[in-house]
Amino acid sequence: MLVALLVLPLLGALLVAIPGMPRRHVILGTAILYALLDLVLLVRGVDGIPSGWIGIDAPALLVLSATALLFVAVAAHLWLQWKQIFHNKTAATEAVFSGCLLAFLATMTLVIVARHFGLLWIGLEATTLATAPLIYTERSSAAVEATWKYLIVCSVGIALGLLGNYVLVIAMHGNGGVGFRVDDLVRQAASCDRTWLRAAFVFFLVGYGTKMGLAPMHTWLPDAYSEAPAPVSALFSGALVNCVFLALMRVYQVMDAAGDGEFARSLFLILGLLSLAMAVAFMLRQGDFKRLLAYSSLEHMGILAFGIGIGGAALSAVFLHVVNHMLIKGMLFLLAGNIVIAFHTRSAIRVRGMVGKTPALGALWLVGLFAISGSPPFGMFISEFQIIQAAFAQGRFWQVGVFLGLLFLVFLGMGGVMLRMALGESKHYEGEERASGPLVPSLVLGVLALALGLHVPDWLNALLENAAGVLGGGRV
Amino acid sequence: MGGNIVDALLVGLILCNVDLLRTNRIAALIRTAALQGVLIGMILFFSHTDGFSWHVGLFALTVVFLKGVVFPFLLARTRQGVNAQRENNPFVGFPMSVCFGIAAFALSLWIGARLPLPGVSALSVPVGLTTMLTGFFLMTSRRTAITQAIGYLVLENGITVFGALAAGQAPFVVELGILLDVFLGVFVMGIAIFNINREFHHIDADRLSSLKD
Numbered sequence: 284m285l286v287a288l289l290v291l292p293l294l295g296a297l298l299v300a301i302p303g304m305p306r307r308h309v310i311l312g313t314a315i316l317y318a319l320l321d322l323v324l325l326v327r328g329v330d331g332i333p334s335g336w337i338g339i340d341a342p343a344l345l346v347l348s349a350t351a352l353l354f355v356a357v358a359a360h361l362w363l364q365w366k367q368i369f370h371n372k373t374a375a376t377e378a379v380f381s382g383c384l385l386a387f388l389a390t391m392t393l394v395i396v397a398r399h400f401g402l403l404w405i406g407l408e409a410t411t412l413a414t415a416p417l418i419y420t421e422r423s424s425a426a427v428e429a430t431w432k433y434l435i436v437c438s439v440g441i442a443l444g445l446l447g448n449y450v451l452v453i454a455m456h457g458n459g460g461v462g463f464r465v466d467d468l469v470r471q472a473a474s475c476d477r478t479w480l481r482a483a484f485v486f487f488l489v490g491y492g493t494k495m496g497l498a499p500m501h502t503w504l505p506d507a508y509s510e511a512p513a514p515v516s517a518l519f520s521g522a523l524v525n526c527v528f529l530a531l532m533r534v535y536q537v538m539d540a541a542g543d544g545e546f547a548r549s550l551f552l553i554l555g556l557l558s559l560a561m562a563v564a565f566m567l568r569q570g571d572f573k574r575l576l577a578y579s580s581l582e583h584m585g586i587l588a589f590g591i592g593i594g595g596a597a598l599s600a601v602f603l604h605v606v607n608h609m610l611i612k613g614m615l616f617l618l619a620g621n622i623v624i625a626f627h628t629r630s631a632i633r634v635r636g637m638v639g640k641t642p643a644l645g646a647l648w649l650v651g652l653f654a655i656s657g658s659p660p661f662g663m664f665i666s667e668f669q670i671i672q673a674a675f676a677q678g679r680f681w682q683v684g685v686f687l688g689l690l691f692l693v694f695l696g697m698g699g700v701m702l703r704m705a706l707g708e709s710k711h712y713e714g715e716e717r718a719s720g721p722l723v724p725s726l727v728l729g730v731l732a733l734a735l736g737l738h739v740p741d742w743l744n745a746l747l748e749n750a751a752g753v754l755g756g757g758r759v
Numbered sequence: 760m761g762g763n764i765v766d767a768l769l770v771g772l773i774l775c776n777v778d779l780l781r782t783n784r785i786a787a788l789i790r791t792a793a794l795q796g797v798l799i800g801m802i803l804f805f806s807h808t809d810g811f812s813w814h815v816g817l818f819a820l821t822v823v824f825l826k827g828v829v830f831p832f833l834l835a836r837t838r839q840g841v842n843a844q845r846e847n848n849p850f851v852g853f854p855m856s857v858c859f860g861i862a863a864f865a866l867s868l869w870i871g872a873r874l875p876l877p878g879v880s881a882l883s884v885p886v887g888l889t890t891m892l893t894g895f896f897l898m899t900s901r902r903t904a905i906t907q908a909i910g911y912l913v914l915e916n917g918i919t920v921f922g923a924l925a926a927g928q929a930p931f932v933v934e935l936g937i938l939l940d941v942f943l944g945v946f947v948m949g950i951a952i953f954n955i956n957r958e959f960h961h962i963d964a965d966r967l968s969s970l971k972d
Contacts, residue, residue, distance in 0.1 A: 401937070408940040412947055419954070427958045428967040431951050435898065435907055438944050442914055445937065446891075449921040453876065478874060 285337050285396050288320055288347075289389060296385035299378060306381040307365040313385060314351075314358035321351040325742075334466060337396040341749035345602055346529045347395050349609045350522040352731075354388060356724040357514045360617050363721035367624050368512060372420075379416050380512075386413040387518065394526040398464045400448055403530055407444065407494060410523060411437045418511040429503075429510035436503040440493025447486035447534070454479035465533050472541035480541055487534045488550055495527040496584050497554045498561040505565070508577035509629065513620025516573065520580040521613040525605050528587060532754060535591065539755045544594065552592025552682065558585030559689040566696035572631040573619050575700055576612070579655060582693050583608045589686060590670045593677060598751035600669030603739070607662040607732060614728035615651040618644065621720040622704075631700045635707040644719040645705045647729060652701040654732050656694040662735030768802045769882040772920070773864065776893040779913060780856040783846045788909050789834045795890070795916050796826020803923045806879065818934050822919065825938055830912055830945050834905065837949040841956040843905055851900040863892040879924055890917030904955055904964045908948045915941055 295313035299306045325348055329339050339347065361368070369377050390413050393406035411434070419430045454475045455468070472480075493500035508516045538547040562582035569575040583604070590601035625641055626634045637645030654661040667690070674683045739747075775795040782788060800823030804816060851859065867888035874884055894914030898907045922934075955967070 401934075405936040405940055408937075408944065412940070412943050415947055415951070419951075424958045427951070427955050431904060431955060431964065431967060434944075434948055434951055435911065438911055438948075439895075439898070439914065442911070442918055445915075446918045446921055449918065449924065453921070453924055482874060 284320070284324065284332070285339060288317065288392050288396065289337075291317055291320070292385045292389035292392065296382045296389065299381035299385065302374070302378070306377060307362045310381060310384060311358045311362045313388070314355045317388065318351040318355045321348050324348075334398055334464075336399045336402055336464065338398045339396055341746055341753055342529060342532055342602065343395050345605065345746055345750050346525045347392070349525055349606055350388075350391055350395065353518065353521045353609050353613045353728075356613060356728050357517050357617070360517075360620070360721055360724040361514050363724075364620070364624070367720070372422075376420060376422070380420055383413050383416045384515070384518075387417065387523075389413075391522060391526045394530060398466065400451065400463050400465070400468070400533070403533065404441070404444055404448055407491065407527065407530060408438075408441045410526070411441060411494070414515075414519070414523070417515045418507050420512050420515070421510065423510075425506075426510045429506035433503045433507040436500070437494055440490045440500060443486050443490030443493070445490075447483045447490055450479055450483040450486055451537075454483055465536060468537045469540040472537050475541060477541070477543065480538070480543065481546060484534060484538050484543075484547055485550070487531070488547075488554070491527055491531050491534070492554060495524050495531065496558075496581055497588060498558040498581065498585070501558065501561065501581050504581060505574045505577040508580065509571055509573035513573065513616050513623060516576070516619070517613045517616035520576070520616060521609040524580065524584060525609060528584075528605065532591075536754055544755065548592045548594045550592075551588045555585045555588030555590075555592055556682070556685055556689070558582065558588060559686070559693070561585075563689055563692045563696060566693060567699075569696070569700055570631055571629050572622065572634070572700065572704065573616075573629050575631065575697060576615055576619060579615075579693070579697060580612060582690075583612070586667065586670070586690075589682075590673075593670060593674045593679065594755075595673060596676065597670045597673035598754050599747040600666045600673065602747045602750045603669070603735075604663070604666035606743075607666050607735060610728045610732040610735070611651060611654045611661070611663060614647070614725045614732070615655060617725040617728070618648055618651060618722075621722065621725075622648070624720055625717045631704055634704045637705045640717050641719045643722055647722060647725060648701060649705050650729055652698060652705075654729065656697065657690065660733060660736040662732050662739075665736060665739070764805045765802055765880050766882055768798050768805065769880060769886040769920075771798045772802075772886050772890060772916075776864075776890055776913075777857060777860055779893055779897065779909075780860045781853055783849075783853060785838055785843050785846060785903070785905060785909075786835070788846075788906065789831050789838065792834075792909055792912050792916070793827050793831035795913065796830065797823050799826060799916055799919050799923070802920065806883075806923045821935065821938060825942060826912070826916065826919075829942065833945050833949050834909060834912075837908075837952050838905055840953055841905070843903055846901055846903055846906055849901045851896075856896065856900065859896055860889070860893060863896070864889045867892065876924065883920060883924060887917050887920035890914075890920060893917070902963045904952045904967075907964055908945065908952065911948070912945065 292313055295309055298304060298309050324344060329341060329344050332339055387410065390406055390409040394403060394410065397403040397406055415430055415434050418433055419426050455471060489500065496504045508519060535547055538544055558581050562578045562585060566575060566578045587601055587604060590597045590604065621644055622634060623629055628634060637648060654663060657663045657667045671683055772795060775791050778791045779788060800819045803822055804819035867885035870888060871885035876884060891914055894910045894917055897910030897913060
């Protein structure tokens with residue numbers, strides 16, 4: 284079953300290499316089949332699936348389902364907008380794009396289902412390699428620059444992750460020939476060398492944190508997100524970060540089992556607040572709306588790290604936030620893609636008066652703004668609120684104060700830019716209405732985000748609790 | 760006896776690092792990085808004093824082949840393709856770079872004293888750290904994109920020294936997968952460099968700075 288999830292996108296990637304193949308159909312078909320496989324897993328539950336080098340537990344199932352859902356939405360969006368995106372590009376570009384997109388899905392799946400730390404690393408490095416060509420799709424000089432930065436920074440990050448793996452082995456050395464799967468590591472964790480284990484954790488945090496986009500290793504993020512085609516950015520921000528987050532969670536699992544959870548949590552807390560602060564710094568007066576969304580992703584990765592730093596009761600909220608962020612950020616990036624095609628610019632200054640020119644798009648853009656800022660009735664409000672609640676329960680008042688202050692500043696920054704785009708007076712584009720492009724996939728994501736805000740279904744609640752339990756959540 | 764050989768090889772690594780920081784000819788950089796790779800393969804082979812194992816031997820051989828032959832070949836091809844001869848005007852001058860290397864080694868010795876590891880040469884951790892720092896330094900203080908790629912390889916070399924300490928623990932498949940990933944990484948970087956050159960007609964990474972806030 285899990286092998287099928289891995290093989291399916293790879294087969295798709297091979298298919299699209301054939302010239303003359305209707306690539307958008309293959310992508311959409313693969314996405315739907317993948318989602319169906321995931322649905323089977325959701326219904327069946329994760330108990331009873333043998334866990335060897337690959338396996339699936341509650342956190343993995345959550346991330347897998349989020350990835351599957353987002354991929355279907357993105358594939359549908361691509362299917363509807365294929366001609367506009369590729370009309371001015373060569374067949375080779377289209378082939379590379381399609382192949383890498385499906386390879387991207389396969390490598391993300393590998394990261395999700397890997398239980399062996401070495402395999403996990405291989406998957407993460409593979410995602411970097413599969414996605415670099417995607418950033419380069421537009422073939423502009425800016426795209427080259429973004430791709431190079433991405434390759435260099437993320438490769439260094441993943442290399443540090445490799446060092447973390449080696450140092451982890453050294454830490455476990457005393458136990459002689461310990462297995463390297465999550466389950467074995469967790470079992471052996473208490474009896475390992477503490478200094479080396481902490482060193483390993485730091486390398487993992489810095490290394491994998493680079494890939495997730497935590498400050499101060501986030502420098503590749505705004506460039507890559509803004510130069511890549513919007514659907515790709517949606518996947519980066521809504522799916523890839525979740526997979527890297529899962530990898531970091533595996534490391535945290537081991538640290539927690541070793542009794543060093545507090546050390547790990549304090550580091551997460553610091554990086555989380557730092558990421559939030561960086562996001563604020565660059566979001567105010569941001570001139571490019573895709574970069575704005577990229578910094579928003581930095582903000583939300585900060586929120587996730589902050590939530591882990593709080594630990595305990597906040598953990599299930601963190602997983603809920605993962606789902607919410609995927610839905611809303613996915614929607615916003617797809618909308619950004621529509622805006623780029625409708626207005627031919629990425630500049631937030633040149634786009635004005637969207638509610639007049641492209642009413643549906645403008646309305647959804649505003650909805651997205653409120654959703655991503657954590658306002659009720661959208662789901663993000665609930666996850667952020669629960670994290671704050673847990674932090675208060677632990678008496679971390681000044682951290683919560685900083686957290687809330689930064690969130691407010693983010694809302695000011697984003698709101699300023701996005702409101703002006705939707706409502707402002709237009710100096711450049713007069714008169715006529717423009718085509719919004721396909722809005723249904725974004726709309727569906729938005730509706731789901733709203734639904735989650737109104738009511739979290741029981742099965743999802745159970746899955747969230749389960750996931751938090753795997754990480755030692757619930758214990759305060 | 761194995762310990763003495765490993766020590767000698769580790770010293771060889773340090774000398775390679777100094778050479779990397781000192782030279783400005785890109786072809787020479789590639790050759791030294793290749794030599795470093797071979798030395799690391801040999802360290803891998805000799806650092807297992809508890810009997811020879813096919814697993815470790817095969818891994819060492821693969822490392823020597825990849826780091827000593829394949830990666831340098833890929834980089835040399837890229838270098839010829841973009842016709843890059845010298846590293847001109849680095850951010851940090853070459854004599855200063857060597858000073859940095861010495862300082863990095865001193866720092867690594869200090870850190871190494873705090874991360875004790877019985878049963879292996881006392882030089883292993885410091886040399887590994889120094890090589891990593893050298894790689895980082897090359898990536899950040901040099902202008903051309905191809906030197907950044909070489910710096911990445913040197914960083915990987917440093918990390919592999921730690922791998923030598925951990926070798927034999929993971930099944931060969933995993934180690935093979937790791938090497939394969941690094942190979943693909945270098946390959947993709949080479950392609951990226953070609954494209955940078957084609958787009959900008961230079962490969963000065965510091966001039967890739969139009970994307971900024």
